[in-house]
Amino acid sequence: MLINPTEEQEFFRATTERFLVEHAPPDALRRLRDDADGFDRDYWRRGAELGWTSLLVDEAHGGGSISGAGLVDLSLVAYEFGHHAAPGPLTATNVVASALSDGGSDGEQAEVLAGLLSGEAIATWCAPELGARPDTWRTAVEIERAGDALVLRGTVRPVEHAGQAEHFLVTAREGAGLTQVLVPAGASGITVEALETVDLTRRFGAVTFDGVRVGADAVVGAPGEASSDVGRQLRRAVTMLNAEAVGAMQAAFDMTVEWSFDRYSFGRPLASYQALKHRFADMMSWLQAGHAISDSACAAAQDDEPNADELGSAAKAFIGRYGGELIQDCVQLHGGIGVTFDHDLHLYLRRLTVNRSVAGTPREHLRRIAGIVEAREGEAA
Amino acid sequence: MSALRAEEETETEETEDLESFRRRARAFITANLAPKTIDEMRQDYSVGDEEAELAEIAHERDLQRMIFDAGLAGICFPRAYGGQGLTPAHQMVLNEEIVGRDFPWRIQVPTFVPCAAIILEFGTEEQKQRYLPPILRGEELWMQFLSEPSGGSDVAAALTTAVRDGDQWVLNGSKIWTTGAWWSDWGLCLARTNWDVPKHRGLTVFMLPIHQPNVEVHRIEMLNGSREFCQEFLTDVVVPDSDRIGEVDDGWTVGTRWMFHERMLFNSPYASHPVGVTHGSMDATSVFKVAREAGLLDDTATQEMVGEARMLELISDAVGKRINESISAGKLSDQAAAIVRLFKGSSQERIRTLGFEVAGSAGAAWSGEGPTTRAAINYLIRQGGSIGGGTLEMARNVVAERVLGMPRERRLDKDVPFRDVPRSRSGSG
Numbered sequence: 158m159l160i161n162p163t164e165e166q167e168f169f170r171a172t173t174e175r176f177l178v179e180h181a182p183p184d185a186l187r188r189l190r191d192d193a194d195g196f197d198r199d200y201w202r203r204g205a206e207l208g209w210t211s212l213l214v215d216e217a218h219g220g221g222s223i224s225g226a227g228l229v230d231l232s233l234v235a236y237e238f239g240h241h242a243a244p245g246p247l248t249a250t251n252v253v254a255s256a257l258s259d260g261g262s263d264g265e266q267a268e269v270l271a272g273l274l275s276g277e278a279i280a281t282w283c284a285p286e287l288g289a290r291p292d293t294w295r296t297a298v299e300i301e302r303a304g305d306a307l308v309l310r311g312t313v314r315p316v317e318h319a320g321q322a323e324h325f326l327v328t329a330r331e332g333a334g335l336t337q338v339l340v341p342a343g344a345s346g347i348t349v350e351a352l353e354t355v356d357l358t359r360r361f362g363a364v365t366f367d368g369v370r371v372g373a374d375a376v377v378g379a380p381g382e383a384s385s386d387v388g389r390q391l392r393r394a395v396t397m398l399n400a401e402a403v404g405a406m407q408a409a410f411d412m413t414v415e416w417s418f419d420r421y422s423f424g425r426p427l428a429s430y431q432a433l434k435h436r437f438a439d440m441m442s443w444l445q446a447g448h449a450i451s452d453s454a455c456a457a458a459q460d461d462e463p464n465a466d467e468l469g470s471a472a473k474a475f476i477g478r479y480g481g482e483l484i485q486d487c488v489q490l491h492g493g494i495g496v497t498f499d500h501d502l503h504l505y506l507r508r509l510t511v512n513r514s515v516a517g518t519p520r521e522h523l524r525r526i527a528g529i530v531e532a533r534e535g536e537a538a
Numbered sequence: 539m540s541a542l543r544a545e546e547e548t549e550t551e552e553t554e555d556l557e558s559f560r561r562r563a564r565a566f567i568t569a570n571l572a573p574k575t576i577d578e579m580r581q582d583y584s585v586g587d588e589e590a591e592l593a594e595i596a597h598e599r600d601l602q603r604m605i606f607d608a609g610l611a612g613i614c615f616p617r618a619y620g621g622q623g624l625t626p627a628h629q630m631v632l633n634e635e636i637v638g639r640d641f642p643w644r645i646q647v648p649t650f651v652p653c654a655a656i657i658l659e660f661g662t663e664e665q666k667q668r669y670l671p672p673i674l675r676g677e678e679l680w681m682q683f684l685s686e687p688s689g690g691s692d693v694a695a696a697l698t699t700a701v702r703d704g705d706q707w708v709l710n711g712s713k714i715w716t717t718g719a720w721w722s723d724w725g726l727c728l729a730r731t732n733w734d735v736p737k738h739r740g741l742t743v744f745m746l747p748i749h750q751p752n753v754e755v756h757r758i759e760m761l762n763g764s765r766e767f768c769q770e771f772l773t774d775v776v777v778p779d780s781d782r783i784g785e786v787d788d789g790w791t792v793g794t795r796w797m798f799h800e801r802m803l804f805n806s807p808y809a810s811h812p813v814g815v816t817h818g819s820m821d822a823t824s825v826f827k828v829a830r831e832a833g834l835l836d837d838t839a840t841q842e843m844v845g846e847a848r849m850l851e852l853i854s855d856a857v858g859k860r861i862n863e864s865i866s867a868g869k870l871s872d873q874a875a876a877i878v879r880l881f882k883g884s885s886q887e888r889i890r891t892l893g894f895e896v897a898g899s900a901g902a903a904w905s906g907e908g909p910t911t912r913a914a915i916n917y918l919i920r921q922g923g924s925i926g927g928g929t930l931e932m933a934r935n936v937v938a939e940r941v942l943g944m945p946r947e948r949r950l951d952k953d954v955p956f957r958d959v960p961r962s963r964s965g966s967g
Contacts, residue, residue: 160863289841414942429945434938441937442857442881445874449860450853471849523845524838530826530848531835 158236158403158448159229169223170233173207177241183501186357189244194321195358196244198276204245205276209234213255213393218262219274220254228393228459232400232451239404239512242504244358246279246318248397248516252390253280253326256337259386260377266339269324280324282390283313283364285335287517290528291466292384298329298366300336305373307331307338309346309366315515319349319362326377327366328390334381344369356511357504388466391516392458395469398512399451402476403444405505405512406483410444412502413437413487433490440486443479450475467529470522477513477522484509559628563635566608571601571639595679595721598642602676605642612650612674614807615658619670626807637812642676646809648717649673652799653680653726655808660743660784660792669724669745681748683713683727683770684796688962690715690925691932693728693797694737694790695951695959698772700729700744707731707744707782709775715926719768720755722748726796727772732787733957740956741789743796745781752776762919800927801875822848824916825893827909832898843892850885857881873940876933883924883933890920 162170180200189195205211212227212234214220223230231251238247254273262270272278285294298311309329319325325340325347340347346369352361378386414437417428427433454468484506488495495502513519554562605611606620613629615621622628654673657666672678689695698711709729719725725748732740748755754771784792799806825847834840858878864870894901894917901914924930938944951959 160860160867160869417944426945428938428942431935431947434942434944435931435934437942437944438876438880438934438937439884441942442877442884445860445864445877446853446857446881449856452860453852453856467848468852470845471852474845474849475853520842523842523849526845526848527826527835527841530822530844534823534826534830 158400158407159233159452162233163224165223166230166233169208169230170237173204173209173234173237174240176204176207177237177243181241181243183242183504186242186244186504187498190357192358193360195318195360196246196321201245201279202276205274209245209247210250210254210276211274213251214258214270214274218258218267218270220258226456226459228396229455232396232455235397235400236404239401239406239505239508240408242356242358242405242408242508246281246321247401248394249281249317249322250279251397252282252394253324253339255393256282256326256377256386256390257339259389260337264374266374266377269339272323278323279318279321280326280339281316281318281322282394283316283319283325283327284391284394284516285328285387287391287521287525289524290532291388291525294328294335294384294387296328296330296335298327300329300331300338302331303370306370307336307373307375309338309340309369309371312363312365314350314363315352315354315361316364317515318360319364320351320360325364328383328387331381335383335387336380337377337383337386338371338375339377340366340369340371340375344371346370354511356507359508359511389461392461392465392469394516395473396451396455396458398516399447399454399469399472399476402480402509402512403447403451405508406444406447406476406480409484409487409502409505410440413440413490416491427490436486436490440483443483447472447476447480447483467526470517470525470529473517474519474522474526477509477519480509481513554624554628556627556631559624560631560635563610563632566605566610567635567639570604570608571636571641573638574640575638592721595644595718598645599676599679601640601642602645602674606675611676612654612670612808613810615654615670615674619658619666620674621670629807629810633811633813636810639812641810641812643811644718645676645679646811647803648682648800649680649722651803651806651809652796653682653724655799655806656726656743656792656796657745657783658808659795664780665745665783678724679718679722680724680726681716681719681722682796682800683716683725683746685713685715687712687714687769691929694741694793695956695961696728696730696741697961698727698729699733700731700742700777702731702779703776705779707777707779709744709746709772709777712769712771714758714767714769716768716770717766719748719770720757724748725753725770726783728789728793728796730956731789734955735787736953737951737956737959738790740787741793742786743783743789743792744777745783746775746777750775760919760922762915762922822851822889824909824912825889825896828893828913829896831909832896832900834896834898840896843896847889847892850889854882854885871941873936876936877941879928880930880933880937883930886923887920890916893917 211220212222212231250273257266257270273280285296288294297313298309301308323342325342326337327340328335328337346367348365350363352363354361418426420427450472454472457465457468488502491502494500612621613624613632617623657669684693686696688697700707700709725746727744727746728741729744730740731742752773752775756769757765758767758769759765826844829835829840829844861874861878865872865874893913897910897913900910904910939946
């Protein structure tokens with residue numbers, strides 16, 4: 158969360174915060190547990206009107222940022238999403254919208270993008286898994302050419318909101334390179350299997366492409382050369398997931414600090430026990446570290462700085478691990494009430510738990526950092 | 539702030555502008571200070587080689603004298619005491635210009651900060667005239683006689699006692715954790731002058747020469763072989779009242795500022811410090827080199843440990859910057875500096891563990907010098923960084939009580955004569 162946002166950024170953030178307080182209170186989240194989609198389409202359209210989907214899209218394509226730094230602006234929305242465990246395909250839709258905007262977006266892709274901007278449609282990314290270095294990827298989908306057509310085969314899982322999306326951005330291997338294509342969710346040969354997860358409102362699916370044929374106009378960016386585009390998409394996804402997770406950490410921490418002052422045992426508040434005070438101090442240091450690295454990595458990703466991958470991976474690994482420890486400790490300090498569905502604490506634990514394991518696990522990101530260190534030391538030698 | 543005082547005193551004279559100061563500093567540095575790498579700067583002479591260490595200290599004294607003669611010593615000290623009467627901005631220029639050059643960095647802390655800074659802030663005119671110029675000429679090196687064996691974090695519980703005898707004082711007791719006292723000249727000493735008042739109200743600060751028959755200096759060997767730290771035994775040390783600094787029994791006023799200057803260390807405008815240089819911590823590059831030496835760069839578990847070390851290093855930097863900005867923006871109290879202390883201390887512990895873990899069995903026994911040697915020794919003294927300069931437990935108290943506002947620990951040493959405060963059974967610990 159920015160220390161010194163501009164007035165416009167602060168107004169923007171506060172608007173989203175107010176909207177979420179009104180439209181995504183904890184009881185509403187609990188009710189959405191049994192909803193197949195996990196979010197309401199009208200809620201999403203109204204969020205899109207607030208700017209949730211346009212910040213990474215070029216003005217020429219109908220988007221625009223608040224401050225000139227769209228990813229930084231978006232991180233404020235993502236933080237509020239985490240702070241309220243809010244529903245909606247924020248990461249998925251923004252990654253695809255930004256990829257379409259960067260890819261030039263003409264013809265049919267322009268129409269898809271317009272739908273994402275207005276909130277009428279949603280899209281999601283069938284992403285590859287991380288390789289050992291920032292420029293290597295493990296893909297589940299292969300593309301073969303059949304005349305002018307591209308034929309997709311493979312299964313990607315887990316894909317955020319796969320069952321709700323109208324469009325898939327698919328990153329696939331084509332020969333020695335990577336190609337990205339935009340595929341309608343209803344295309345022949347696609348099946349989506351709904352998966353179970355712990356978040357109350359986020360949905361995932363496994364998407365199988367069994368000989369799905371698309372035309373050359375479905376390609377996003379340069380065919381066979383999408384590696385750096387994929388890197389940028391991952392940085393954006395990681396930035397949003399990190400900001401969300403930090404929002405969840407802050408909410409859980411604040412709730413637990415308040416509890417420690419209010420809750421008495423043996424005639425004194427929990428906050429007066431040194432054993433617990435020291436744990437709060439550790440949690441405070443992890444929380445501030447989470448804010449710090451999330452914002453540093455976001456700033457680097459905003460401008461595609463040379464250290465953006467390293468900072469992004471450091472943030473993802475740290476926030477995943479220490480954020481998990483922080484919220485679990487919050488549960489522990491609440492005692493029995495902390496492991497009940499009636500209490501709100503688990504809403505944040507659920508959000509952080511899922512974010513931790515998508516777009517690269519902490520362990521995968523640590524290995525990626527090691528790859529970056531090795532490359533740097535190899536150059537220095 | 540005393541940093542500003544130096545500026546005020548020079549208002550009557552023309553202050554050298556930053557660019558001409560930079561040119562002057564650069565000309566001197568290029569002509570007189572040899573290039574020196576960070577690894578050479580970090581060379582630790584305190585492990586065994588006494589002669590080399592003494593030679594280095596003598597060399598630093600010479601360098602300081604050259605810097606003094608060139609008009610570049612004591613940038614923020616007033617001219618009346620041998621300084622330059624310039625501003626913190628000038629000091630920052632000097633810090634930029636000395637990067638990659640030989641430089642007397644051992645003299646900076648604690649001689650300039652906190653000792654000289656305290657003399658400047660609390661000394662009488664005579665004391666400042668007497669003590670500051672020799673410091674700036676590199677002739678007299680100072681040490682802090684602050685911590686005692688009876689208690690580390692609880693500095694104000696000093697047991698070293700000063701008893702008045704006419705116009706002089708007689709000191710008895712022991713001080714500890716002084717860096718390089720055996721090659722230093724003067725000690726700034728916190729002592730108890732009144733046992734019948736609460737602990738903060740019975741302290742006084744004195745200045746005393748270290749090399750005298752009544753001060754015995756004992757060198758302490760640390761777990762990494764370093765013998766930089768010392769303990770001193772004071773037996774009937776006589777100090778004239780003219781070498782008392784601050785008021786009698788008001789030593790905690792001095793002590794509070796003393797510890798402020800100590801915390802500032804290389805960020806203080808009274809010390810010079812090449813920009814971007816850190817001293818002697820275990821870093822992620824070292825962990826990587828251990829992994830490379832062990833032939834484990836392709837092992838995924840090792841990769842995760844190298845990555846974790848680098849992650850903690852990057853986040854330590856980021857959290858330091860963030861907390862500073864938050865304090866400046868008024869979003870957190872200045873007590874939040876303890877968050878940085880806590881995070882960096884914990885991270886450094888973990889990085890040292892990682893370095894040792896990656897070394898595998900080579901960390902148990904080795905031949906020759908290499909990254910693994912350092913990893914094993916650094917693991918052995920892992921807790922050192924979490925103790926010196928304030929323990930992590932004290933930092934946790936500060937974060938919980940002063941930042942989060944949780945109830946303070948109950949104190950048994952408040953509002954009672956220090957004489958009646960319970961103490962450790964023995965003088966050590």
